[in-house]
Amino acid sequence: MWTPLEVHDLVRAVLASGVGPAAVELDLPVPVPLPRRRIPATHPSVINRPDHPAVTGRPAAGSLVVLLEGGPADVTERAERLTAVLGAPAMVGHHAPEWWGRYPFAPGDTAxxxxxxINDLHAAVYALRDAAGAPVPVRGSAGTGAVHAALPGALPPERVASILTAVRSVLIARQGRCVVVAAPTAVRRTVDLWGELPALPRLRSAKAHLDPHHRLAPGRLPGGL
Structure with a gap:
């Protein structure tokens, strides 16, 4: 399983390579125990998944996918340069992975x-892991420093609140933020969904000016506006 620091180094190598990526996307799944026996690649449960742990006998390592756009010859040349920089096991593909464009959370999770x-993304992921006490699925744009993560929906609201506090304490010194975009009702009613908002006074003033009667989505905006 890749560590967040290893991902950080890979992203730096991609951005320094000069290939001009259109996107650098990251998928860090939760490690799963290896099966007791190998499963043939033709088995329905793993078909089209040659990297599945049951087929390879190795834990899922996560993926870092770089999107290159342009003419065929230009893209081919840049892809060859990038794979040379990254080395094995980097490979060139012509189709997006199954997880591309999908969130890492399911209905009922705390998202x-x-x-x-970008340079502090690994610190944020480490902080989230430490606060949660275990790896959590993380997916998103490693090239812009914006990712989504999922906490189990069964976590008590107080536990979610403590995780958010720990993560935000690390992010605040790095000009970052962590917001809750979806959660079970009990969690939404208990935790601070937005965290510290330095611009809240200006937002409050603008909301009062544009919506003096508080009719537009009351309570649904940052800070309960």
Whole structure:
């Protein structure tokens, strides 16, 4: 399983390579125990999944996918340069992975959005893991420092609140933030969904000016506006 620091180094290598990526997307799944025996690649449960732990006998390592756009010859040349920089096991593909464009959380989970400068993304993921006491699924744009993560919906609201406090304490010094974008009702009613908002006074003033009667989505905006 890749560590957040290893991902950080890979992203830096991609951005420094000069290939001009259109996107650099990250998928860090939760490690799962290896099966007791290998499963053939033709088995229905793993078909089209040659990297599945049951087929390879290795834990899922996560994926870092770089999107290159342009003419065929230009893209081919840049892809070759990038794979040379990254080395094995980097490979060139012509189709997006199954997880591309999908969130890492399921209905009922507590979904988080983390935004932080690229160079500090690994610190944010480490902080989330430490606060949660275990790895959590993380997916999103490693090239912009904006990712989503999922906490189990069964976590008590007080536990979610403590995780948010710990993560935000790390992010605040790095000009980052962590917001709750979806959560079970009990969690939404208990935790601070937005965290610290330095611009809240200006937002409050603008809301009062544009919506003096508080009719537009009352209580649904940052800070309960």
């Amino acid at each position: 988080l959005r983390i935004e932080v400068p």
